[in-house]
Amino acid sequence: MKKSEIIKRDKERIANTYARYEMVADKGRGAVCYDESGKRYIDFVSGIGVNSLGFCDDGWINAVTEQLKKLQHVSNLYYTEPQIKVAEILTARTGMEKVFFSNSGAEANEAAIKITRKYSNSQSENSRNEIITLKNSFHGRTMATITATGQDQYHSHFFPFLSGFSYCPPNDMDALRSAVSDETCAVMLELVQGEGGVVNLEEAFVKDVEALCQEKGMLLIVDEVQTGIGRTGKFFAYEHFGISPDLITFAKGVGGGLPIGGVILGKTVANVLEPGNHGTTYGGNPVACAGALEVLSRIDETFLAEVEKKGEYLKKALEKLPKVKSVSGMGLMLGVELEGETAKDAVEKALQNGLMLLTAKEKIRMLPPLVIEYQEIDEGLKILEDILK
Numbered sequence: 001m002k003k004s005e006i007i008k009r010d011k012e013r014i015a016n017t018y019a020r021y022e023m024v025a026d027k028g029r030g031a032v033c034y035d036e037s038g039k040r041y042i043d044f045v046s047g048i049g050v051n052s053l054g055f056c057d058d059g060w061i062n063a064v065t066e067q068l069k070k071l072q073h074v075s076n077l078y079y080t081e082p083q084i085k086v087a088e089i090l091t092a093r094t095g096m097e098k099v100f101f102s103n104s105g106a107e108a109n110e111a112a113i114k115i116t117r118k119y120s121n122s123q124s125e126n127s128r129n130e131i132i133t134l135k136n137s138f139h140g141r142t143m144a145t146i147t148a149t150g151q152d153q154y155h156s157h158f159f160p161f162l163s164g165f166s167y168c169p170p171n172d173m174d175a176l177r178s179a180v181s182d183e184t185c186a187v188m189l190e191l192v193q194g195e196g197g198v199v200n201l202e203e204a205f206v207k208d209v210e211a212l213c214q215e216k217g218m219l220l221i222v223d224e225v226q227t228g229i230g231r232t233g234k235f236f237a238y239e240h241f242g243i244s245p246d247l248i249t250f251a252k253g254v255g256g257g258l259p260i261g262g263v264i265l266g267k268t269v270a271n272v273l274e275p276g277n278h279g280t281t282y283g284g285n286p287v288a289c290a291g292a293l294e295v296l297s298r299i300d301e302t303f304l305a306e307v308e309k310k311g312e313y314l315k316k317a318l319e320k321l322p323k324v325k326s327v328s329g330m331g332l333m334l335g336v337e338l339e340g341e342t343a344k345d346a347v348e349k350a351l352q353n354g355l356m357l358l359t360a361k362e363k364i365r366m367l368p369p370l371v372i373e374y375q376e377i378d379e380g381l382k383i384l385e386d387i388l389k
């Protein structure tokens with residue numbers, strides 16, 4: 001089909017939920033994508049931090065297709081090997097106890113919220129169920145997770161929202177301390193707020209939140225859906241902060257492009273869920289898990305050090321570009337604040353010139369595949385430099 005026809009038919013038959021860019025993606029390899037006309041694009045987005053090994057990685061294709069030829073799905077009422085292996089890797093890397101698998105980030109957070117509430121409601125001497133999240137956060141699109149999301153723009157149309165959530169500005173410990181009541185059972189946060197504009201949380205704030213949670217017997221839930229699985233140069237971003245969350249949610253990058261997510265549970269909450277409390281038909285699907293196993297097997301210390309180095313390289317180069325006011329983020333999750341040009345315009349121009357970028361609030365957001373090569377980073381930087389000058 002021709003581009004114009006695809007766009008016309010999409011507009012007729014696909015629900016109008018995305019402000020799509022004018023590009024029909026057709027195929028890709030590594031950090032390079034091609035549209036339907038064969039035009040080449042450097043990929044600085046990897047979906048939205050999903051294709052961690054880039055497009056169509058050979059090892060990943062092999063792992064996924066071998067599993068496809070064996071068993072594509074069986075109900076979670078039976079045992080499967082790939083699921084156990086993924087859970088063993090995630091618990092070994094975090095020193096935590098158990099995993100619940102979902103298919104997406106929102107469902108991962110939904111599970112974390114349910115587990116937190118079941119645990120906290122069952123504390124006989126101190127039953128409580130309010131969760132504090134941060135303003136400017138993003139936790140997903142289900143009813144519970146848009147309620148958890150601390151942005152007013154999400155809190156319209158779909159009334160009534162859940163009760164039991166309150167919101168505090170990031171990096172403001174006084175506000176958080178005074179928001180805690182006898183009803184508060186948990187604090188939930190992203191360590192670098194992705195959708196909110198690539199906003200880094202301060203280490204002192206994060207450490208103080210952890211200390212407050214310990215003092216008050218509240219759970220600490222860290223949403224690593226975007227920051228996890230090597231994205232920031234550590235396996236999980238919480239390692240940069242020296243904290244030990246009670247629940248960690250993950251999704252986006254873990255499947256290398258297949259839908260899988262979940263929540264990793266520490267000791268306190270490892271055995272909260274019992275048969276019948278929660279579940280999903282597809283969660284931990286063997287094909288998605290085979291993809292995840294390949295991704296996880298590649299992310300060793302050498303790989304993570306490379307992510308960190310490439311992130312530093314990209315950040316330094318971005319800071320030298322015209323109209324760049326500041327660069328936030330960690331590793332290969334970066335936000336670029338511009339002056340004299342809107343991020344939206346820059347991203348559209350970049351796309352026309354063969355570079356895929358995202359926005360996050362007023363910033364350009366970059367989430368390149370973790371395997372991007374220096375030469376591809378340079379190519380992307382050159383395109384961006386040309387449109388900014």
Ligand SMILES: *Cc1c(COP(=O)(O)O)cnc(C)c1O
Binds near residue numbers: 104195223
């Ligand atoms: C993307 C994202 C989600 C939602 O993930 P979905 O897979 O789209 O449901 C939740 N939290 C964070 C931090 C995210 O970046």
